[in-house]
Amino acid sequence: MIYPQNFEQKIGFNQIRDLLKAKCLSTLGEERVDEMAFSDNFEEISTRLAQTTEFVRIIQEENSFPDQYFFDVRTPLKRIRVEGLYLDEQEVFDLKRSLETIRDIVRFLQQTEEDEDPDGNGTENTKSPYPALRELAGDIIVFPQIIARINGILDKFGKIKDNASAELLRIRRELSATASSISRSLNSILRNAQSEGYVDKDITPTVRDGRLVIPVAPGMKRKIRGIVHDESATGKTVFIEPAEVVEANNRIRELEGEERREIIRILTEFSAAIRPQIPAILQSYDFLAEIDFIRAKALSGIEMKGIKPAFEDAQVIDWSEAVHPLLRMSLEKHGKKVVPLDIELDAARRILLISGPNAGGKSVCLKTVGLLQYMLQCGMLVSMSESSHAGIFSHIFIDIGDEQSIEDDLSTYSSHLTNMKMMLKYCNHRSLILIDEFGGGTEPQIGGAIAEAVLKRLNNKGTFGVITTHYQNLKHFAEDHEGVVNGAMLYDRHEMRPLFQLQIGNPGSSFAVEIARKIGLPEEVIADASEIVGSEYIQSDKYLQDIVRDKRYWETKRQKIHQREKQMDAVIEKYQREIEELERSRKEILKKAKEDAEHLLKESNAKIENTIRTIKESQAEKEKTRQARQELEDFKRQVEEAEKAAAEEKIARKMEQLRQKQERKKNRKEQQKAEDAARETPKARPIMADDYVRIKGQTSVGQVLETNPRNTVVMFGLMKTNVKTERLERAEAPKPAAPVKSTFVSSETQELMHKKKLNFKQDIDVRGMRGDEAIQAVTYFIDDAVQVGISRVRILHGTGTGILRTLIRQYLATVPGVAHFQDEHVQFGGAGITVVDLK
Known part of the structure; x- marks a missing residue:
């Protein structure tokens, strides 16, 4: 049961139908769109969704699907059920092309592919890539005999062939011969008339009333013997049929009549032949209509970014990133993005009570739930994340908008009460109710009380639903009763704008004071209103806003942490891949080195064996033996030198590294000693004028100008400084004559310079x-x-x-x-x- 009757208009499904019709190829599919209806049969919905999903794959992956000729010939076929009636040439041509389309679609859907050893038992099975559509095409008749017969009658342009019958061939041959004879006669008469000056040189024969005639000036019409058939609008030309061709033209007329009668006979004979098969042909056209309809749903699903969610034979709504398709398309035209909806209704939380500011997206949320669930149960793909889970409902009730009616004597609140009555009467645990501004339209106190009473009974019946409200008592009801949960449409209090995000768990604030202040209502009016409603209400509303704000803050934090974790996982995975690559490279290098060593060993053994063979073959001649031994010694020396050079290079590199390391260590020790020596303060005598000193912990040396028990005046370069005496220590006098060739450099700087030099x-x-x-x-x-x-x-x-x-x-x-x-x-x-x- 769907309530009310204008349910589709309220949720915008009539626009979805219009979108589907625009994607149909013929009236066949358009009729199916009009017939599309809500279903609560799980198997039927699952089959529709599977068919549409498979057709999406066909559109995205296949290029050879036959979708060229979708002609609706059902009306002409039904007409020729009456004896004596026939299909005309165009209707037969459309019948042929659409039957070919049906044949090609069935052939396409019945194709199979090999599934290599699916069970691991060494056998190969065949399976269909589109099983749901294959089942749809399983018992469809394709009528190859009718197609062949039409091909024998019509040419590729849809015209009756000359050889469609022997009589038609004779008639058309005689027509052609007679027309040629008339043309020759006319041309001869025309040339004579032109030579006599009766007719202009550029005149050619023309056709009037289906007869070949010659255009002549009125003053010359008596010069040519024949019949005047017509004259021009200006009266300056008359059209004469010469007497010599009158009989031939009459014969042309007769032959054309015979040709038409023969064509009708052929078409009547063909129509009589297919008359017994019309019911089966119409059944095949039902299949073509269904394919057109499924194709339109698939194209719309692609356009609306729709998918088939995990579909369950239970009452559940667990949607993530759900989007109102019409709203998304509307916003995308203006370069805007829609905010997706995450919503969850299950056995524990069946009714979601959404509160929040006006224009915050509550009604859109309501319509999104209604439209997507209705589309799903009509067998359409819905725009949400693939991780979503969707269930099935037997009834959907909606109460949204103003149903005020003058004819029915209904006020706004009366229409809401009527809707509540219908819901209480018919809803059950398989129902989905959608109510906007629950309890509105009358005095708030009694309206809220009635709404709470209705909500209590709906909850007791186990009904599922989404309800929007501003009433505080309903928010408290949701907090105190199982099965009902609060939700809030978020609002940015600082920027004073709605975020269009649904958050389940806490009620939302109406932000009435903030919105009134943003609109520019006088501050004294706002203060007066706050005083009327009471400080407790204002404070509770602020606390509610703070809770929503804090929850949003921590939700954002959680999302950022989740993103960071994903990034860390990606980085760890990258480093693991690089480590594996390095390990693989190391193994390859070791393998290559081992192969080179083996090759060198084989070469050495071959050299030794060759030397021994040379000695034996030369029968131990001294010179040959000496020469072979010399070659072997030379090769041995080359191998040893190569190994020695490699070893020496490695040792030298190691020694250089050790030497540099020891040198850096020695420099650090010398530096440390120098710093320790510099920090030692001479205690022989107190600091006096003209002594050289420095501030403890620093290196700059200055000369004392004057001193007293507490402070000392020191000249550091060109700057005179007053320093406490206990902060000073005696230093060596600088040597102005000798240029400074070295300076103390920290170990960190040395290490940095060393790395810089290496790189x-x-x-x-x-x-x-x-x-x-x-x-x-x-x-x-x-x-x-x-x-x-x-x-x-x-x-x-x-x-x-x-x-x-x-x-x-x-x-x-x-x-x-x-x-x-x-x-x-x-x-x-x-x-x-x-x-x-x-x-």
């Missing part, structure tokens, strides 16, 4: 850069080279027009650290590379 590359490539970019890159490169102590570097700038090379060399000429620069050797790049020697 430094002596070549830089600036090809393709602009001039200023190249100069900047070279500047940093030369600075780094001087810093790490490199003596020679190379700059690859290319030849090109030479501008980059000139700019770089002009810069190098100004750098103090550059000792010399020149072109690279021609063998290694020539003028395209500049070699720079550093001081």
Whole structure:
């Protein structure tokens, strides 16, 4: 049961029907769209959904589906059930093409594919890629004999063939011969008339009333013997049929009549032949209509981003990212996005009571639930996430909008009460109710009380539903009774705008005060209203807003944490892949080294065996033996030298690493000793004027100008500073004559410079850069080279027009650290590379 009668208009399903009709190929599918109805049969709905889902795959994956000729020939077929009536040429042509389409569709859906050893028993099974549609096409007759017979009658353009019958062939041959004879006669008469000057040179024969005639000026019409058939609108031309061709034209008329009668005879004979098969043909057209309908549903599903959710034979709504399809298409036209809906109704939480501000999306939420559930039970794909679960309901009731009626003497509240009465009378545990502004339309106190009483009985019946309200007593009812749960449409209190997000678990605030303030209602009016309603209500509403805000905050936090966890998982997976790749590379390198060693060993053994064979074959001749031994010794020496060089290189590398490590350790110890020695404060005498001192923990040395027991005046460079005496320590006098050649560098800096030196590359490539970019890159490169102590570097700038090379060399000429620069050797790049020697 669907209530009320205009249910589809209220939820917008009539627009869905219009969208489906627009995607049908013929009136066959359009009629099926009109006949589409709500069903509560689980098997029937499952079959419809499976068929539509399979057709979506056909559209997305197949290019050969036959969907060209969907003609509705049912009316002509029903007409020729009467003896003597026949199909005309166009109707027969449409019948042929649509029967071919039916045949090709059935053939397409009955194709199978191999399923290699599905049970693991060594056998191969065949299966259909589209089982639901294959079952639909299982018992459809395709009428190849009728198609073959029509092909014998009609040509590829839908016209009756000359050889459709022997009589028709004779008639058309005689027609052609007679027409040729008339044409020759007319042309001869016309040439004579033109030579006599009766007719203009550019005149040609024409047709009037189906007869060939010659256009002649009125003054010359008596010059040509014949019948005047017509004259032009201006009266300046008359059309004469020469007497010589009158009989031939009469024969043409007779033959055309015979041709038409023969064609009718052929079509009547064909219609009589197929008359007994009309019921079966009409059944095949029902199949074609169903395919057109399913195709339209599939195309609409793709357009609306619809899917088939997990469908259960139970009363459940567990939807994630559900979207009102009409709203999404409307918003996308304006470049906007719709906010998806997450909603869950099950045995424990059957009725969702949604509260929140006006224009916050409560009614849209209600319509979304109603439309998607109705579409689903009509066998259509619905726009929601694939992880969603959907159930089935036997009844859907909706109470939305104003049903005020002057004719029926119904007020707004009376219409709501009528709807409540119908729901209480017919709803049960398999019903879904959708009520907007529950209890509205009358005095709030009694309206809220009646609404609560109705809600209590609906809950006791185990009904499922979505209800929107502003009444506080209903919110409290939901908190205190199992089966009913509060929900809120979220609102951004700071930006004063609705978020159109449904949150289940807490009631929502109407934000009446905030919205009134945003609209610009006078502040004294708002204050007066707050005083009338009472501070407790205002405070509770604020607490409710705070709860919603906090929940939204933590929900956002949870989503961010979830996203971070996903990112971390992705990074960990990436590193694991890289570790596996490195391990695989290491094994490949070891394998290659082992193969090289084995190859070298085999080569050595072969060399030894070859030497022994040479000695034996030469019968131990001294010279041959000595020569073979010498070759073996040379090969042995080469192998040993190669191994020794590799070992020495490895040892040298290790020694260099150890030496650098010890040197860094020694430098750190010396630095530490120097710092310890510098921190030692001489205690021989107190600090006096002209002594050199420094602040404890610092390195800058200054000279004392004057001192007293508590403070001391010290000159650090050009700056005079007043420092507490206990913060000073005696220092060595600086040596102005000798330049400072070394300075203490921290261990961290040394380590950084060491790493920088190891990673430094002596070549830089600036090809393709602009001039200023190249100069900047070279500047940093030369600075780094001087810093790490490199003596020679190379700059690859290319030849090109030479501008980059000139700019770089002009810069190098100004750098103090550059000792010399020149072109690279021609063998290694020539003028395209500049070699720079550093001081």
